[in-house]
Amino acid sequence: LVIYLAAFRLLIFIVDFPSMFLSGSIADPANFSSTFAWGLVKSPIEFFITNLFLVIIGIQIFRYCYQYLQSEKTNRWWFLNILSVPALLTIFFFLLRGLSASIKSVIFDSTIRYFKDPTPVPDADILFMNLNVLMFGLAVVLAMAALVILIGLFLKVKSPKYDLLKFSIYFISIQTLAYYFFDYLPEPLISYPMIFLFLSLVLLLLYVAYYKGQSFSQLLLYTTVISSIIIVILMNYFNLQLERQSLKTVAFEIIRANENLLHYMSDETLNKALKDDELMNSFFRSNINYDAEAFRVWSNSPMQRESISSGIFLYDMNKREIGSFSVDLEKQYNIFNYFDIIELSETNIKEVADSISSDVITYVGVIPVVRREIVSGYIAAVTEFNIRNIGSKNIPDFLKSNKALLGAAIDASLLKIFEFTNGQLTQVYGDIYPSREQMIPIYNANFSEFNDAWINFSIYDENYVAYVIKLFEYGDERVITVAAKEKEITWNLFNFFKIFLLHTIFILFLFVFLKVAKLLKVQASFRIRLLYAFLLVSIVPLALLAVYNREIVSERSEKAIFTELSKRSDYLENHITSQLAKHEDRELTTAFRNAGKELDISFAVYQNTDLLYSSRDELYRTGLFNYKLNSKAHYSLNYLSYREYLTNENIDKYTFDAYYRKINIDNVVLIIGVNDAFNKIKPAFSSADIDVILFGIYSFALIIIIIVSTVFANQISAPIRRLTKATEAVGKGDLDIELENNEKGEMRDLYKGFNLMTKELQKNQIELAELEREGAWKEMAKQVAHEIKNPLTPIKLAIQQLIASHKDKSKDFDKIFKKVTKTTLNQIDNLGQIASEFSSFAKMPSIKLEKLDVVPIINDTTNLFTDDKINIDFDSEASEAIVEADTSQLRRMLINMIRNSIQANATDITIKLKSKDDNYSLIIVDNGEGISYEIKDKIFDINFTTKEKGMGLGLKLARRFLEGVNGKIHLVESGSSGTTFEITIPKYNSPASV
Structure with missing residues (x-):
């Protein structure tokens, strides 16, 4: 199957399915691409298809090793198994190394930044890639778990004795070998504490599989959770490395800016603009918004992508500026002052020395717009670089690129x-x-x-x-x-739980999908319902508290923004008023310009509903902002007579806060508008910081609640589950069961009542059996007496007649003698028949033979003792073992055998079912006190027992039952280290096969 799946994946890769039918972000190599296996994961969707096959293969490998673990077949090639252990260990360690390398590739070889955005809910691209890495991690961890189980089996780690000691030695050995293996590698990628943690989690799966008897589906669920933990830790670790690497990248970007970056961006922008037909045609048309055209050129240029200080300027054929757009330039530029001669056929680019600051590196470029050898206009570009402006600090957020190379990871x-x-x-x-x-x-x-x-x-x-x-x-x-x-601990918690909770949602969807049919049929247990109740009572108030705190924080954040914008409006109003008081003849626009420049505040001024002045006039000229006052602000200030008003405005999908205030300047009513789109506000704690803190704390609290609720639900329901198991055992005939009563309160009384009930039931059963037996004997005696009396009467009469004839010397004596003897013999035959019927009635009840499977009966019986302090392992060579026997007596015999072992202080019981020729052999091994040599020959005798309250019937009845189905039971060995019994039952042969 594994080979078939691998071949099928290669086939659909060769035919380029499904990439040839899909487009968009899931097929975009920029989101993730790797050259591994000739491009087998060249896009997110190809990565998903590959992971789908890897998960199926991983599950199959894990299932095979799990079934091999359950069967415990004796391998004749044990020597070769031991020799294969080093190779398997090497593969195991390389899988962990490969997983680390793959997750590093996911972080480094992608434009997606999984931890940069503090929003807890990611977009679809990040969600899809998170599903991909979870699937890949699950496939690798499944393979690692399968290998560690296989290695443990080859080394005989699992055994009835010294299990904890052997597992501890195995654990320490794996960790030690891993240390030397990764230390030998030239680039281990991850630190040893991480290696220790990851191997411990995988070995925890081994411990659960070996000693806790969990089902395959439960182990698969545990593996998925462990995979998620490992993946999230690796993603966070490599993201920190990427952020650290980003510091180095920024340093080199600073160096690169001094050399050719600015020249390249100017050249690329001008050449791209020259190929823009819409822009070229605009030079030959009228009524064109050239500012909007300049903005369009800038927004499609490398300048916007790099988010650096830059500008685009458009000129007519007479070198008059007809349109422009710039962001964060240090000064105004007259492009033609820097060029004596402008070449018509190529871009003209020059580095310009700044006379004001030597720290500023500036490149100016210009290219003519030529049609039919006539210059129709000019396109110019200016780029500046200054360390103080790295990261587009003064560029509005809605103009920044989300694909900037500079500091992309941080x-x-x-x-x-x-x-x-x-x-x-x-x-x-x-x-x-x-x-x-x-x-x-x-x-x-x-x-x-x-x-x-x-x-x-x-x-x-x-x-x-x-x-x-x-x-x-x-x-x-x-x-x-x-x-x-x-980064502080709150950020680390936020990053961990942000991805882990997403993985948890995927895991829950998978679990619901796999279990929905079963959940519809099976009612939830008391423990599960109790857990749901705990979670409901705990999580609902926690969620309400989180929502409340988030609302409080939002209100405080909004109030802080309102206060900050209000202060800036105060500064502007005071500054403008002060200017006009000192210079009465100064124009309002001049006062506004001076206030904005000196206070470094961007603002707008409205008269009635029309824009009077804006310090970012270029954005209004491009059409990004409306020249009219916000309608809500106009209504609130002019009709409701508010003095100030705060509202939300938006540009496309970007939302910002806008503050408006009514002022009076020289008896002219004006409205000042200040927003945080242009004026960046740094509160003590931003909304993102608060979200990070709340999300991290509440996520951690949620995990603690789930763990504590699970523990409490187990503790509270454990006595009920033990009582349920014990009741089920009583229902199946085990009246020797007795619950260890260490409980308190009502549960103690309940346990006490249950133990008393079982003792009374056992006592009543014995008394009832005796009464029934005594009553049956009395009734039988009456019936027998009556039946015997009937033939005795004619015998008596016949003999009396014979005696009388003899005394009388009757001549018919011979005839009478013959008649009497015949009658007597007939009645004696009747007496014999009565005696035979009585003997048949006195026998044990007949066995009710039926075709049955021994395997589920043994499983059901061992499940009755799951809450006892004993480990019962059942290993069967066959998935089913069909015999002809009595189900109730077979179950009663097994219960008695296990109960005998428990009463002999056994802590481990191993039941092995094997096929031997025409029989099934059931071997029961325990580590109890054993049977002394002196009484070995008496254990199958009736009424023989070594227990204070024993009846000496269990083994005798077991032998009688087995003999009734042509089976056997015998004591194989016994001593201080334990006892071994072997039970043999013939295989079922259908009448058609006989």
Whole structure:
């Protein structure tokens, strides 16, 4: 089957199914692609198809090893099995190494960032890839679990004796070998604590499979949960590595910006614009919004993708600007001042020195729009690079690209960048300016041969990890340090539970899908219902509390935004009023412009409903924003006479907060609008931070609740389950059962009453049997007396007649003698018949023979003792064993045998069913106190017992029952280490086969 599935997967890969029929994100190699196996996982959908086959193969391998474990067949090639252990161990370790490498590829070789977005609910692409990694992890862990089970069987780890000791030795050996194996690898990928944890989880599956007797479906569910835990830990670990690598990437991007990045973006943007037919045609048409055209060119350019300071400028044939769009440029540019001659057939790009700041690197480029050898206009591009503007700090969020290369794995706004030139701090990016003492770890960095280093340092009690690189340019020594704050425990909890809960949802769907039919037929047990009740009582208040806290946080966050925007409006109003008070002749637009520039606040001013001024006028000119006042704000301020109003506005799918306030300037009523789309607000705790904290804490609390509820449900229902099992055993004829009463309260009384009931039932059964036997004998005696009396009367009369004839010397004596003797003989025959019937009546009840399967009867019987402090293992060579016997007497015999072992203080009982020629052999082995040599020959005698309350009938009745079905029972061996009985029952032969 495994070979068939692998071949079928290769076949559909060769015909390019299903990729040839699908498009979109699930078939986009940018979301995930790997060159493994010639591109077998070249897209997310191909990854899914491959994982589907891998999971099926993994389940089949695990099922085979599980069935081999259950059968415990004796292998004649045990020597070869031992020799194969090193090879199997190597494969086992390489599977873990391969799993780590694959998850690293999922994180690194993808544009998807699984942990960057703090939203607990991911989009469809991330959801689909999470399903993929869970399936892949399940397939690998299933294969690892199968191998570790197989190795354990070859090494005889499972045995009735010293099981914990053997498992401990096996556990330590695997961990030790894993340490040396991964230490030998040139690149182990993961740390040894992670290796120890992952192997411990897999070996936990082995322990459950060996010693807890769980079903295959239960083991599969446990394996899925363990796979999820391993996968989430690996994803989080490699994501941290990717974020750490991003620091190095940012440092190289800074270096690359100094060389050719800006030149490339200018050249690419201009050439792409020249191929834009719509843009080219706009130079020959009237009534065109050239600002909107400039924005369209910018939004489709590498400038937008990289989210750097840049701009697009459009000119007519006379070099007059007709449209433009720019973001975060340091100054205004007159492009034609930088070019003496403009080539008509190619892009003209030049680096421009900034006279104000030497830290700013600027490239300007221009290309003519030529038609029929006539210049119809010009397209110009400007790109700037400044460390202070890394991460598009001053670019509105709705204009940023989600595919920016710079800091793609980490939010660039969280970075701290320091540039040193010849030992002096020359540039700083971020909101922290370190002191000289805080910069000592950077000065003392231990650089490698490549002039780079990784360091950890602390600033204002916050821990940072940083990448430091040293450069030598034009005789100057530059040291660039890119640092990020180390993640706190709340973020780690959030990242873990964010993915783990998604996997849990997948697992629950799978579990419901597999069990829905069974759940409809089988009523939930008391323990499950109790667990549901605990979870309902605990989770509902927790969920309500989480919703309440989230609402409180949202209200406080909204209030904080309102307060912050209100303050900025205060600053603007005061600044404008102050200007006009000092300069009465100053125009309003000039006052507005000065206020925005000096306060670094972006705002808009409305008169009535029309825009009067905006500090981001280029966005209004492009058509992104409406020139009219928000209708809700207009109604609230002008009709409801509110002084201020906060509302939500949106651009496409981007939502932001907008604050409006009514002011009076020189008796003119104006409305100031300030929003957080242009003015970035940094509250003490953002909504994302609060979501992370709440999600992490409540997820952790949810896991604790589930664990505690499960433990409590087990503890509370355990006495009921033991009582249920005991009642079931009594119903099947085991009246010797007695519950160990360590309970308290009502359960103690219930156990006490149950034990008393079983004793009374046993006593009453004996008394009833005696009474029935005595009554039966009395009735039988009456009947026999009556039946005997009937033939005796004619005998007596006949003999009396014979005596009288003899005395009288009757001449008919011979005739009478013959008649009397005949009558007497006939009546004696009647007496013999009566005696035979009486003898038949006195025999044991006849056996009710029927065709039955021994295997389920043994399983049902052993299940009666699941709550006893004893381990019962049942191993059968055959899936079914058909015999002809009495079901009730067979079950009663097995119960008696197991009960004898328990009463002999046995802790382990092994029942093995084997096929021997025309018989089935049932071997029962225990580790109890055994039978002494002196009484071995008496154990099958009637009324012989070594127990205080025994009746000495169990083994005698067992032998009598087996003899009735042509079977046997005999004591194989017994001693201080235990006892072994062998029971032989003939196989069933149908009448047609005889």
